[in-house]
Amino acid sequence: MEIPTKYNPAESEDKWYKYWMDKGFFHSVPDEREPYTIVIPPPNVTGVLHMGHMLNNTIQDVLVRRARLQGKNVCWVPGTDHASIATEAKVVNKLKQEGISKDDITRDEFMAHAWEWKEKHGGIILEQLKKLGASCDWERTAFTMDESLYESVIDVFIDLYKKEKVYRGVRMVNWDPSAQTAVSDEEVIYKELQSKLYYLRYQVEGSDEYITIATTRPETILGDTAVCINPKDERFAHLRGKRCIVPLVNRSIPIIEDEYVDMEFGTGALKITPAHDIHDYEIGDRHNLETIDIFNDNGTMSEDAQLYIGKDRFEVRDLIMPDLEKAGNLVKVEDYVNKVGFSERTDAVIEPKLSMQWFLNMKELAKPALEHVMNDDIQLHPPKFKNTYRHWMENVKDWCISRQLWWGQRIPVYYLPEGGYVVARSIEAALVEANAKTGKTYKAEDLRQDEDVLDTWFSSWLWPISVFDGIRNPENEEIKYYYPTNDLVSGPDILFFWIARMVISGYEYRGEKPFSNVYLTGIVRDELGRKMSKSLGNSPDPLDLIAKYGADGVRVGMLLCSPAGGDLLFNENLPEQGRNFTTKIWNAFRLVKGWEVADIEQPEYARLATEVFHARLNNTMEALDEQFRQYRISEALMTVYTLFRDEFSSWYLEMVKPAYQQPIDKKTFDSTVALFEKLMQLLHPFMPFLTEEIWQLLADRTDEDSIMVSVMHKPDSYDANLLAKFEQVKEVIVAVRNIRKQKNIAFKEVLEMNYKLKGDNYDASFDCVVAKMCNLTDITVANGEMTGAMSFIVNAVEYFIPLGDLVDVEEELKKMEEELKYTKGFLTSVQKKMSNERFVNNAPAKVIEIEKKKMADAEAKIKVLEDRIASMK
Numbered sequence: 001m002e003i004p005t006k007y008n009p010a011e012s013e014d015k016w017y018k019y020w021m022d023k024g025f026f027h028s029v030p031d032e033r034e035p036y037t038i039v040i041p042p043p044n045v046t047g048v049l050h051m052g053h054m055l056n057n058t059i060q061d062v063l064v065r066r067a068r069l070q071g072k073n074v075c076w077v078p079g080t081d082h083a084s085i086a087t088e089a090k091v092v093n094k095l096k097q098e099g100i101s102k103d104d105i106t107r108d109e110f111m112a113h114a115w116e117w118k119e120k121h122g123g124i125i126l127e128q129l130k131k132l133g134a135s136c137d138w139e140r141t142a143f144t145m146d147e148s149l150y151e152s153v154i155d156v157f158i159d160l161y162k163k164e165k166v167y168r169g170v171r172m173v174n175w176d177p178s179a180q181t182a183v184s185d186e187e188v189i190y191k192e193l194q195s196k197l198y199y200l201r202y203q204v205e206g207s208d209e210y211i212t213i214a215t216t217r218p219e220t221i222l223g224d225t226a227v228c229i230n231p232k233d234e235r236f237a238h239l240r241g242k243r244c245i246v247p248l249v250n251r252s253i254p255i256i257e258d259e260y261v262d263m264e265f266g267t268g269a270l271k272i273t274p275a276h277d278i279h280d281y282e283i284g285d286r287h288n289l290e291t292i293d294i295f296n297d298n299g300t301m302s303e304d305a306q307l308y309i310g311k312d313r314f315e316v317r318d319l320i321m322p323d324l325e326k327a328g329n330l331v332k333v334e335d336y337v338n339k340v341g342f343s344e345r346t347d348a349v350i351e352p353k354l355s356m357q358w359f360l361n362m363k364e365l366a367k368p369a370l371e372h373v374m375n376d377d378i379q380l381h382p383p384k385f386k387n388t389y390r391h392w393m394e395n396v397k398d399w400c401i402s403r404q405l406w407w408g409q410r411i412p413v414y415y416l417p418e419g420g421y422v423v424a425r426s427i428e429a430a431l432v433e434a435n436a437k438t439g440k441t442y443k444a445e446d447l448r449q450d451e452d453v454l455d456t457w458f459s460s461w462l463w464p465i466s467v468f469d470g471i472r473n474p475e476n477e478e479i480k481y482y483y484p485t486n487d488l489v490s491g492p493d494i495l496f497f498w499i500a501r502m503v504i505s506g507y508e509y510r511g512e513k514p515f516s517n518v519y520l521t522g523i524v525r526d527e528l529g530r531k532m533s534k535s536l537g538n539s540p541d542p543l544d545l546i547a548k549y550g551a552d553g554v555r556v557g558m559l560l561c562s563p564a565g566g567d568l569l570f571n572e573n574l575p576e577q578g579r580n581f582t583t584k585i586w587n588a589f590r591l592v593k594g595w596e597v598a599d600i601e602q603p604e605y606a607r608l609a610t611e612v613f614h615a616r617l618n619n620t621m622e623a624l625d626e627q628f629r630q631y632r633i634s635e636a637l638m639t640v641y642t643l644f645r646d647e648f649s650s651w652y653l654e655m656v657k658p659a660y661q662q663p664i665d666k667k668t669f670d671s672t673v674a675l676f677e678k679l680m681q682l683l684h685p686f687m688p689f690l691t692e693e694i695w696q697l698l699a700d701r702t703d704e705d706s707i708m709v710s711v712m713h714k715p716d717s718y719d720a721n722l723l724a725k726f727e728q729v730k731e732v733i734v735a736v737r738n739i740r741k742q743k744n745i746a747f748k749e750v751l752e753m754n755y756k757l758k759g760d761n762y763d764a765s766f767d768c769v770v771a772k773m774c775n776l777t778d779i780t781v782a783n784g785e786m787t788g789a790m791s792f793i794v795n796a797v798e799y800f801i802p803l804g805d806l807v808d809v810e811e812e813l814k815k816m817e818e819e820l821k822y823t824k825g826f827l828t829s830v831q832k833k834m835s836n837e838r839f840v841n842n843a844p845a846k847v848i849e850i851e852k853k854k855m856a857d858a859e860a861k862i863k864v865l866e867d868r869i870a871s872m873k
Helices: 008-021 051-069 084-097 107-121 124-132 147-162 218-223 234-238 276-285 313-326 363-374 385-394 426-440 477-482 492-508 541-548 552-562 574-592 603-627 633-656 666-683 688-698 722-743 769-773 809-834 835-842 845-872
Strands: 036-038 073-077 166-176 179-182 187-206 210-215 226-230 245-246 249-257 269-272 330-343 351-359 378-379 413-415 421-423 486-488 517-520 752-758 777-782 790-796 797-802
Touching: 008 552, 036 477, 036 486, 051 073, 051 124, 051 486, 051 552, 051 633, 051 722, 073 835, 084 107, 084 179, 124 541, 124 552, 147 166, 166 330, 179 351, 210 218, 210 269, 210 517, 210 552, 218 313, 218 688, 218 752, 226 276, 245 269, 245 492, 249 385, 269 276, 269 477, 276 351, 313 330, 330 421, 351 413, 351 797, 363 492, 378 385, 378 666, 385 492, 413 426, 413 752, 486 777, 492 517, 541 552, 541 574, 552 574, 574 633, 574 666, 603 666, 603 722, 603 769, 633 666, 633 769, 722 790, 722 797, 752 769, 769 777, 790 809, 790 845, 809 835
Parallel strands: 036 073, 226 249, 378 517, 486 517, 752 777
Antiparallel strands: 166 179, 166 351, 187 210, 187 245, 187 330, 226 269, 245 249, 413 421, 752 797, 790 797
């Protein structure tokens, strides 16, 4: 068949992905093989593919495709997260555009709209991942609101409630006024803002004196229930036990003392608003202060504020200042930089708020999850994140697991008419519980289910278990076969609120870790170091990149500079480099398939070339195994990249290539094809489409054959001395080629080469290779002085290329003197290192041997150079 001049990525990608899908190569069922399991970090159902997804899923695909080639039973479970806050916001916005308010429809009607939205938009990102080449088991696609996963979440809530780990109470939470729900600490993003510091004075009750406080939030004075001073602050000693008046509302509040107050901040006096600041809440709790909630759930002023009722909190900040100034309470205003919390999901400013919520007691649950990461039962890559993990887990707080939303797993709590509640899976089970608890007979309409849903993370923390139905059916065949999973690829930004929580649930519900290794990717940034985002407009569309450079080119580009835990500085040179590499591989393939094959004897140079490359291949496969063991994925790609580009394409193919219009012997050709196949297997995890295309064309295949289900050979033993010897041969070849280049001697012009013997240090076994690669007639011992020759030294052997009048003796002397100077400097630096007792005593024996060899080689080279210079003068 005629091979196209250019590789067509788009045609190849569609063809082979369909083939893999049709053949069911991605699907896994339990069998006798060793399982290899990865669960996808489920992207939000609202999401579309972005550069972070590209990096994360490319790494996952590399790991699963390599595991398949190793003969493992690979199961990569895909799926999406229902993303309560984000999805509800999307649906509310859609309804708004249709003239429908969420407040005007029932919960069931809203849920119908939400499911309709999910069915229309929810699968977009998974379809996009297919364009990348992600080899997920699509038959297992899961969604956190699927019936089995939904029921698993409910069962876990009930179980933890029975274990007295779940409780209900009024606590200070992070309130998102836009989504009108509580959010976790981890979903709050703190930003530094240019703000104002307002100095306000409160009149001391029964006197003309005032006490001045400083605040960034003057609107919250309407909820003040105390002013606090530090007991060590003598400036306010005379005010101890007195009271003061809250401006505008004229409420009398106590002046209290607490060591929490920083005497250096502001005036040293602090207003206390227990309902709207976590630290104020704790002070209020210690001093039994009244709590006045001045905000409605949407961030407007409540009836309890007394003033500005119904107006937005930030509008009130502007309105209250003239009123305070008019009342004589404003002292001054200063510029001030402070950190303000924003909701990760809606970007609304978070409002600390007292709220009745459901909480999970984390202290005991977190202990095994901390222990098993610290002792490396679960390994983080890179391990630097262990410190972050430990800090979080040692300081773990109770988890607010309720959200004031409709889209999500509804909390399985049913309230009784006269107060109290029961916890049950369904209304039917709740009635049984309620009747048994009270001795009464209730009807379904008598009970009221809790309106809230569970935090999204409360479903995704079960993901590695629930996708195999391990909560509802803990002894089923799949959970026992696939769990624990092998690797998790995720970002460090969710190390605590997803990864750590999965570890917690794994030990709580399986008595086992959920995965053995966690590979933490870096963040994809632009050339200026900014995180790529739509809002900044600095993020290319991944699908546009794939259309331009091919999926393989983009995958290679993403991985070329993405060490674990290190950020990737992305620019389009990277996928372009990936595309150029695909072109190089394709051209090498066309070269090999273009050779005419004849039944002739194999030349010695071809036999040697094949032997050397086999050794190089096995040496590289050993290195690759180690790199994958250490999750150095970027390094692993570079190792295969250089093996193909430098060793195979630039050296091996050049060595075995037949002369112009001459055939190649069958033995060498067959060996070359076999080596090409092995290289395609090594490259396949990184470049699945191109490698499948070439592998299929390299030999006759059946309809059931695919590189992705072929078995990769393990490294064989090899001769390390052969590789070391060939490195010296390369130096000789490069030196001769440099001479041709310097003197503008065409390759077709035949040269000869002589060498000077120094004892028995010359190995002629590769002379046939050197002769072919340099177009030499003879390689012989030099007799007498070599005049009219260019020379060079490799491994203390001096080589000469006779060129007659083309040689400039003065220029040659100058070059050798420069080389002698450099070599002497190099020898001095090695000698200094070897005279350092500390280095010699602490360095491994192998390192000492290498340094000794460097000294010996440099000394021998200096001797040869000095002799040669002396003979030319």
